[in-house]
Amino acid sequence: MSEIIQHLTVVEHPLIQHKLTIMRDKATPTAVFRQLLREISQLLAYEVTRGLPMTTKRIETPMQEMDAPTLAGKKLALISILRAGNGLLDGVLELIPSARVGFVGLYRDxxxxxxxxxxxxxxxxxxxxxxxxxxxMLATGNSSAAAVDLLKQAGATNIRFLCLLASPEGVARMKEAHPDVPIVTAALDEAIDARGYIVPGLGDAGDRMFGTK
Structure with missing residues (x-):
């Protein structure tokens, strides 16, 4: 089940929520955290790719010929916002291995x-x-909005944003800067703290994924 709030979609599937709870636990080790992020990203990929344009192609099954559905247009582009974005990227790529891949490197001052x-x-x-x-993590929204700015400057006009956790402040910032970009997330948390971290959150996703905390 998904809850849609204007341009935000919170995917409330039981498997996603269960896995996210394990990821939030500070006792969860790096290897498990990384594996769960990959698994959740695959589940979220179903929602973020909903409504992809389709066409048909003529194929021959073992029984007969048919006009079968297939994706239309150019292969989609997956853009990882470094470094933590790679954790989501890996899982989505397993479902869409033909996708083109790009990277945006941003760090937060x-x-x-x-x-x-x-x-x-x-x-x-x-x-x-x-x-x-x-x-x-869609926390303050500043890095996410800046990344989308760069993607639009590169010519992108049809953009979707996929994150594990979002804060109300981050969602508002993205809506203000890019109201045309829908957001798909596993959870909308309470707020961000004075350091710009999502609470209750799960800490720094990059540090927990790569073991650099």
Missing amino acids: EETLQPVQYYFKVPEAMEDRLVIAVDP
């Missing part, structure tokens, strides 16, 4: 909480692709 760009590489013909940007 701990004093200003503003994003600083250090890397940007995306596929060609972005204007012709569905673009799915992935980042586990």
